[in-house]
Amino acid sequence: MARKALDSQPFSRLVGARITSFGDGRAVLEVDIREELRQQNGFLHGGVLAYAADNSLTFAAGTTLGPAVLTAGFSVQYIRPATGLTLVARASVAHSGRRQAVVRCDLFTVGADGNETLCAVAQGTVLAAQPS
Amino acid sequence: MARKALDSQPFSRLVGARITSFGDGRAVLEVDIREELRQQNGFLHGGVLAYAADNSLTFAAGTTLGPAVLTAGFSVQYIRPATGLTLVARASVAHSGRRQAVVRCDLFTVGADGNETLCAVAQGTVLAAQPS
Amino acid sequence: MARKALDSQPFSRLVGARITSFGDGRAVLEVDIREELRQQNGFLHGGVLAYAADNSLTFAAGTTLGPAVLTAGFSVQYIRPATGLTLVARASVAHSGRRQAVVRCDLFTVGADGNETLCAVAQGTVLAAQPS
Amino acid sequence: MARKALDSQPFSRLVGARITSFGDGRAVLEVDIREELRQQNGFLHGGVLAYAADNSLTFAAGTTLGPAVLTAGFSVQYIRPATGLTLVARASVAHSGRRQAVVRCDLFTVGADGNETLCAVAQGTVLAAQPS
Numbered sequence: 001m002a003r004k005a006l007d008s009q010p011f012s013r014l015v016g017a018r019i020t021s022f023g024d025g026r027a028v029l030e031v032d033i034r035e036e037l038r039q040q041n042g043f044l045h046g047g048v049l050a051y052a053a054d055n056s057l058t059f060a061a062g063t064t065l066g067p068a069v070l071t072a073g074f075s076v077q078y079i080r081p082a083t084g085l086t087l088v089a090r091a092s093v094a095h096s097g098r099r100q101a102v103v104r105c106d107l108f109t110v111g112a113d114g115n116e117t118l119c120a121v122a123q124g125t126v127l128a129a130q131p132s
Numbered sequence: 133m134a135r136k137a138l139d140s141q142p143f144s145r146l147v148g149a150r151i152t153s154f155g156d157g158r159a160v161l162e163v164d165i166r167e168e169l170r171q172q173n174g175f176l177h178g179g180v181l182a183y184a185a186d187n188s189l190t191f192a193a194g195t196t197l198g199p200a201v202l203t204a205g206f207s208v209q210y211i212r213p214a215t216g217l218t219l220v221a222r223a224s225v226a227h228s229g230r231r232q233a234v235v236r237c238d239l240f241t242v243g244a245d246g247n248e249t250l251c252a253v254a255q256g257t258v259l260a261a262q263p264s
Numbered sequence: 265m266a267r268k269a270l271d272s273q274p275f276s277r278l279v280g281a282r283i284t285s286f287g288d289g290r291a292v293l294e295v296d297i298r299e300e301l302r303q304q305n306g307f308l309h310g311g312v313l314a315y316a317a318d319n320s321l322t323f324a325a326g327t328t329l330g331p332a333v334l335t336a337g338f339s340v341q342y343i344r345p346a347t348g349l350t351l352v353a354r355a356s357v358a359h360s361g362r363r364q365a366v367v368r369c370d371l372f373t374v375g376a377d378g379n380e381t382l383c384a385v386a387q388g389t390v391l392a393a394q395p396s
Numbered sequence: 397m398a399r400k401a402l403d404s405q406p407f408s409r410l411v412g413a414r415i416t417s418f419g420d421g422r423a424v425l426e427v428d429i430r431e432e433l434r435q436q437n438g439f440l441h442g443g444v445l446a447y448a449a450d451n452s453l454t455f456a457a458g459t460t461l462g463p464a465v466l467t468a469g470f471s472v473q474y475i476r477p478a479t480g481l482t483l484v485a486r487a488s489v490a491h492s493g494r495r496q497a498v499v500r501c502d503l504f505t506v507g508a509d510g511n512e513t514l515c516a517v518a519q520g521t522v523l524a525a526q527p528s
Contacts, residue, residue, distance in 0.1 A: 262495065
């Protein structure tokens with residue numbers, strides 16, 4: 001279901017994202033790092049990290065709030081230039097109530113040796129969509 | 133020069149971003165909204181807004197800190213679902229010192245009638261890269 | 265009314281805050297800078313700036329959402345060490361809907377010469393409290 | 397040493413904060429919740445949570461960057477109204493480099509039964525102060 005939801009986002013298809021885990025307050029989003037996703041120095045563009053933070057936070061919140069959610073906002077702190085083969089964004093709900101979930105995300109890259117390197121951390125608030 | 137810098141970012145080319153103004157603590161980044169940039173409900177994907185915030189903040193800081201900068205992080209608050217023809221991210225330096233600039237960004241969409249609608253606001257800190 | 269609300273907050277009385285303007289999406293909160301509010305180097309403590317950001321954002325949102333609000337969170341970027349006679353936090357609603365307001369805040373200090381110096385900027389999301 | 401540093405901050409004395417743990421990328425700051433720290437509904441004021449986030453982030457960064465640090469900014473998301481006997485802010489460095497540390501903080505309250513309740517989460521960037 002989460003994979004289908006991601007595939008229904010044209011921008012996630014453009015980036016090449018996939019959901020590899022979803023449930024119980026957690027979501028993992030992965031992106032294979034390819035030339036088109038880089039910035040001028042060859043590193044993964046910060047905008048891809050920000051996209052992955054935004055989307056994994058939202059999916060993680062969807063596991064507790066249901067599919068109709070609105071992300072109110074998030075904050076991302078970059079740790080180091082991101083290189084490697086794959087970006088892995090692991091989002092986890094810190095708390096979910098009736099109206100909102102507060103979610104955190106760790107963004108790693110995985111190198112050819114399989115080692116993970118933390119590249120950024122994020123946190124945000126996601127609201128349950130209200131019937132209009 | 134700013135246009136050349138943007139064009140040297142493969143991800144900015146993938147998104148289809150352009151710099152339309154650059155100088156004196158300000159940068160304007162624009163993206164034509166097309167099908168590939170949407171989420172599942174037809175709105176512009178939040179990740180595109182986050183990309184535009186990140187990149188316009190960084191370019192605005194580059195006008196005062198010079199071209200070698202590292203974005204430490206930023207925060208974005210979404211205001212409403214983004215629709216329209218063009219995304220316009222206007223970033224403006226609130227303060228620039230020797231080591232860092234604090235920058236704000238307003239993210240608008242422009243409709244067929246030319247009217248602008250505020251969709252998100254962002255702020256972040258950009259560091260001057262140090263000689264290594 | 266806003267002054268009464270502030271005076272009903274024991275912590276705002278401990279800090280010595282006052283509301284000097286309130287209405288139409290805006291609130292101004294002021295604090296006289298005294299010894300008790302400083303950090304170890306004689307500057308105003310960042311926690312006082314954070315308090316003033318939080319509270320002025322919340323009051324500004326109260327002008328559009330009504331008195332029953334919950335602040336979801338905020339981000340603050342510090343610009344320079346804060347000195348002077350008075351801290352002035354000017355918060356302004358960027359957008360207010362039915363459920364939430366997105367608010368920004370500029371934090372200045374005012375010196376003996378009356379000049380204002382920008383010390384920090386903040387932005388956050390405030391939710392309308394729901395009937396339980 | 398950390399306790400001495402905290403005691404040299406007049407505002408931390410006004411709030412009544414103490415450092416209960418310090419070292420190896422971590423700092424724990426505690427505040428006994430008393431009447432003077434509340435807001436109008438009897439809950440701990442959000443400004444106290446923001447102060448505790450700011451200060452514990454800074455102290456945690458000090459364990460890796462050394463005592464001369466400048467907090468660039470932070471983001472806090474509130475989870476629920478804070479009640480209880482004691483506020484406990486646990487900050488932990490996610491990554492520390494030569495120039496900056498990225499730090500996260502969990503803010504709990506402890507009730508009469510000794511149970512901890514998560515009330516807010518924060519993250520921020522702290523810079524190493526440069527020789528001027």
